[in-house]
Amino acid sequence: VPEELSREEARERLRRALEAHDAEGTIALAEEHPRSIAEAAYELSSTELAYLLLVLGDERLARVVATLDASETADVLLRMSRAQAADVLEEMAPDDAADVVGELEGSEAESILVEMEPAEAEDVRELLAYPPDTAGGLMTPEFLIVSPDLTADQAIERVRDFVEEDRSAYHVYVTDAEEHLLGVLPLHSLVLSGRQMLVRDLMIPREDTVAVAVDMNQEDVARLFGERRLLALPVVDGSDRLLGLITADDVADVVEEEASEDIALMGATSPLEQPYLRTSILEMVRKRIGWLLLLFVAETLTGSVLRFFEDELARVVALSFFIPLLIGTGGNAGSQTVTTIVRALALREIRFRDAGRVFMREAGSGVILGLLLGVIGFGRALLWGTHLPLALVVGLTLLAICAWANTIGSLVPLVAERLGIDPTVMSAPLITTLVDASGLFIYFTIAKILLGL
Amino acid sequence: VPEELSREEARERLRRALEAHDAEGTIALAEEHPRSIAEAAYELSSTELAYLLLVLGDERLARVVATLDASETADVLLRMSRAQAADVLEEMAPDDAADVVGELEGSEAESILVEMEPAEAEDVRELLAYPPDTAGGLMTPEFLIVSPDLTADQAIERVRDFVEEDRSAYHVYVTDAEEHLLGVLPLHSLVLSGRQMLVRDLMIPREDTVAVAVDMNQEDVARLFGERRLLALPVVDGSDRLLGLITADDVADVVEEEASEDIALMGATSPLEQPYLRTSILEMVRKRIGWLLLLFVAETLTGSVLRFFEDELARVVALSFFIPLLIGTGGNAGSQTVTTIVRALALREIRFRDAGRVFMREAGSGVILGLLLGVIGFGRALLWGTHLPLALVVGLTLLAICAWANTIGSLVPLVAERLGIDPTVMSAPLITTLVDASGLFIYFTIAKILLGL
Numbered sequence: 001v002p003e004e005l006s007r008e009e010a011r012e013r014l015r016r017a018l019e020a021h022d023a024e025g026t027i028a029l030a031e032e033h034p035r036s037i038a039e040a041a042y043e044l045s046s047t048e049l050a051y052l053l054l055v056l057g058d059e060r061l062a063r064v065v066a067t068l069d070a071s072e073t074a075d076v077l078l079r080m081s082r083a084q085a086a087d088v089l090e091e092m093a094p095d096d097a098a099d100v101v102g103e104l105e106g107s108e109a110e111s112i113l114v115e116m117e118p119a120e121a122e123d124v125r126e127l128l129a130y131p132p133d134t135a136g137g138l139m140t141p142e143f144l145i146v147s148p149d150l151t152a153d154q155a156i157e158r159v160r161d162f163v164e165e166d167r168s169a170y171h172v173y174v175t176d177a178e179e180h181l182l183g184v185l186p187l188h189s190l191v192l193s194g195r196q197m198l199v200r201d202l203m204i205p206r207e208d209t210v211a212v213a214v215d216m217n218q219e220d221v222a223r224l225f226g227e228r229r230l231l232a233l234p235v236v237d238g239s240d241r242l243l244g245l246i247t248a249d250d251v252a253d254v255v256e257e258e259a260s261e262d263i264a265l266m267g268a269t270s271p272l273e274q275p276y277l278r279t280s281i282l283e284m285v286r287k288r289i290g291w292l293l294l295l296f297v298a299e300t301l302t303g304s305v306l307r308f309f310e311d312e313l314a315r316v317v318a319l320s321f322f323i324p325l326l327i328g329t330g331g332n333a334g335s336q337t338v339t340t341i342v343r344a345l346a347l348r349e350i351r352f353r354d355a356g357r358v359f360m361r362e363a364g365s366g367v368i369l370g371l372l373l374g375v376i377g378f379g380r381a382l383l384w385g386t387h388l389p390l391a392l393v394v395g396l397t398l399l400a401i402c403a404w405a406n407t408i409g410s411l412v413p414l415v416a417e418r419l420g421i422d423p424t425v426m427s428a429p430l431i432t433t434l435v436d437a438s439g440l441f442i443y444f445t446i447a448k449i450l451l452g453l
Numbered sequence: 454v455p456e457e458l459s460r461e462e463a464r465e466r467l468r469r470a471l472e473a474h475d476a477e478g479t480i481a482l483a484e485e486h487p488r489s490i491a492e493a494a495y496e497l498s499s500t501e502l503a504y505l506l507l508v509l510g511d512e513r514l515a516r517v518v519a520t521l522d523a524s525e526t527a528d529v530l531l532r533m534s535r536a537q538a539a540d541v542l543e544e545m546a547p548d549d550a551a552d553v554v555g556e557l558e559g560s561e562a563e564s565i566l567v568e569m570e571p572a573e574a575e576d577v578r579e580l581l582a583y584p585p586d587t588a589g590g591l592m593t594p595e596f597l598i599v600s601p602d603l604t605a606d607q608a609i610e611r612v613r614d615f616v617e618e619d620r621s622a623y624h625v626y627v628t629d630a631e632e633h634l635l636g637v638l639p640l641h642s643l644v645l646s647g648r649q650m651l652v653r654d655l656m657i658p659r660e661d662t663v664a665v666a667v668d669m670n671q672e673d674v675a676r677l678f679g680e681r682r683l684l685a686l687p688v689v690d691g692s693d694r695l696l697g698l699i700t701a702d703d704v705a706d707v708v709e710e711e712a713s714e715d716i717a718l719m720g721a722t723s724p725l726e727q728p729y730l731r732t733s734i735l736e737m738v739r740k741r742i743g744w745l746l747l748l749f750v751a752e753t754l755t756g757s758v759l760r761f762f763e764d765e766l767a768r769v770v771a772l773s774f775f776i777p778l779l780i781g782t783g784g785n786a787g788s789q790t791v792t793t794i795v796r797a798l799a800l801r802e803i804r805f806r807d808a809g810r811v812f813m814r815e816a817g818s819g820v821i822l823g824l825l826l827g828v829i830g831f832g833r834a835l836l837w838g839t840h841l842p843l844a845l846v847v848g849l850t851l852l853a854i855c856a857w858a859n860t861i862g863s864l865v866p867l868v869a870e871r872l873g874i875d876p877t878v879m880s881a882p883l884i885t886t887l888v889d890a891s892g893l894f895i896y897f898t899i900a901k902i903l904l905g906l
């Protein structure tokens with residue numbers, strides 16, 4: 001049962017082991033706490049890092065840095081010599097190595113790739129050609145293929161060769177000479193079959209094998225893994241030629257990455273490309289200024305609404321006391337709704353064609369929530385000593401604004417989806433801003449009527 | 454390459470196949486589009502559902518409904534007879550079956566469990582005893598164990614028996630008579646070894662095997678899978694006895710579920726327990742009213758601040774024109790920051806001990822963003838014909854409020870984490886509400902000084 005070491009403790013213990021030239025201790029540390037040691041490796045000097053590589057060897061160091069994100073691994077590699085970085089990359093799975101190389105500048109990437117073994121560099125180059133958010137970007141080109149005409153015994157020999165290169169094989173794929181996918185052979189059917197049986201008679205045939213197109217979006221790949229409870233999925237091109245293999249351990253990363261993206265967009269900021277502490281302040285400003293500025297401009301609408309009702313405001317200054325409360329509550333109700341709807345869209349629980357049902361539910365719950373808050377707001381206003389008609393205006397506005405915020409918060413992302421815009425960019429702050437201006441209009445209109453202004 | 458059928462089309466084709474008593478067509482449909490057919494199965498009557506079960510058989514229907522969420526599967530099972538539901542559950546993996554049974558009312562669950570085969574019901578009951586968000590709640594108790602004293606040949610016989618019950622075995626676990634975990638045996642080493650070699654000499658020994666404690670939080674389990682790139686992970690109790698097995702396909706569900714929870718909390722609403730369209734309006738109101746009410750009460754503070762500055766407001770009505778713009782912008786800046794910080798905390802990119810560095814970055818980016826917006830806001834106010842001193846107040850307030858919002862948005866979740874409160878509940882709406890009242894205070898203080906009120 002692995003226990004997590006704090007970063008400080010890991011760094012301290014690693015430094016002590018390195019200083020004492022305690023190779024055995026360093027190796028034990030790296031085996032037991034790869035993640036903590038990987039984080040500690042960040043803070044090592046290039047010389048210390050070179051010594052760590054020497055002690056651990058390429059393969060063990062590759063396993064250690066594999067616990068980091070691709071961008072973090074790239075940072076560590078940049079602090080090694082190019083030859084050292086190439087050695088470590090060679091020991092990583094080609095799909096992981098490609099993710100790391102993809103994080104490097106073009107010229108840096110190239111200067112490391114030329115130091116790698118040609119075959120391994122070629123694998124990485126091929127993978128880099130696929131967009132990173134597609135099945136092609138997720139797959140590894142390292143998989144075991146056999147011909148359907150082999151006997152089980154011959155196929156087992158192929159497994160032996162493959163495993164001896166320190167690669168794991170749970171499934172064997174069956175292809176013809178042109179690499180068209182013919183079927184899949186679970187390792188256990190190979191173990192349990194008669195030794196002279198033919199692969200073609202042992203395999204699960206193509207029509208019962210789930211495979212995905214190389215350009216399938218990574219979100220759809222992840223969904224398929226979840227629905228079919230798969231551990232591995234072959235990737236094919238348009239002519240059903242086998243290009244690669246995606247394993248379930250890659251999919252959790254995808255789900256996490258997509259969630260991070262959705263969360264960032266819903267907070268009206270762009271997702272960071274690097275871990276938080278490694279992102280510069282200017283980069284953070286760049287990620288935020290676009291939305292902040294857009295929302296600022298939209299928010300100036302509230303000024304126009306208030307100037308439009310300038311006379312009413314001057315006559316009843318108390319009207320302004322309730323402005324932040326009313327539009328704040330509308331914004332909160334809208335945030336709740338848009339968060340719920342955008343997530344339901346992302347999980348495919350609803351689509352545009354459900355707009356009618358969604359509208360009925362959100363308008364309904366908006367009215368119920370608005371009634372509850374309206375009664376409480378009415379009472380609270382009276383307790384503040386507000387005169388009865390104004391308290392009534394506040395209560396009624398709360399009812400109207402909650403119903404309105406829920407409606408906007410549900411319909412805007414649905415319409416965005418319909419128009420082919422990612423509904424996730426319909427963030428809570430955007431809905432809040434829309435509700436601010438329109439909510440003020442609702443408030444003053446009710447006030448004009450009830451207070452006879 | 455599977456293609457998704459729209460829900461309507463799937464329902465239409467399924468109904469046609471069922472009405473025509475076209476068993477072959479129904480089976481082909483279920484094999485090709487399990488997810489669409491599962492969704493269509495919702496809208497079938499109990500009689501149609503019974504007929505579907507008859508045509509497809511328990512096993513195939515189990516595979517179809519396994520593409521749904523546990524709560525959705527539970528809904529489908531409730532529309533079958535108890536004996537039919539029990540048959541389908543028996544064909545599901547015990548961990549998935551336990552998730553489904555866990556969604557049922559206690560009495561409903563019991564009445565279906567008693568209809569199941571005793572051994573399978575026992576598996577499900579045992580799994581239900583573990584909290585669903587721990588390693589115990591994720592694991593399956595179906596795994597293959599062998600003694601270290603068997604020969605490879607004998608172990609292969611055990612694999613044969615296991616696989617013949619239609620279970621897949623990629624790893625074989627080695628335990629002693631008391632079920633203590635001694636090691637793991639990859640299937641390929643069994644295939645490739647001499648037939649008379651002993652399991653104890655073939656296995657990867659315990660010290661090189663990663664295993665997790667049964668009470669480990671599911672988020673930590675998911676993180677470990679990602680870091681170590683595992684496909685399967687054994688689960689042990691406090692005495693290192695093997696209790697179950699978690700496979701990578703379960704982990705993507707965990708990551709997605711945790712992301713949904715985080716997203717909901719960050720939108721100041723509680724996560725739904727059922728898919729959106731299956732959640733009643735009253736349930737949705739219940740999920741939202743708590744936060745909405747709390748924020749409403751907090752937001753009434755803005756009224757107190759405004760009443761405190763009543764004289765100033767009455768003297769310069771134009772002050773109120775900028776209220777929504779200023780607090781709205783502060784809220785947006787705070788939302789961006791809290792979203793970024795909460796996600797970084799969830800991904801363990803930062804911890805409380807990084808508070809100093811986080812503060813410096815957020816205060817820094819807040820000042821930069823505030824300067825940019827301050828200049829723009831100052832210009833916009835002048836263009837509206839606002840007199841110079843008030844325009845200056847607006848510009849300076851934007852600077853101060855952005856810096857302040859970023860500071861609150863970063864420190865509040867860090868302090869929450871420190872106090873053992875889930876920082877995710879520090880939602881964007883909460884920060885917005887805090888910034889509303891304090892932002893007004895900042896605005897009027899600057900106004901009093903610069904305008905000499």
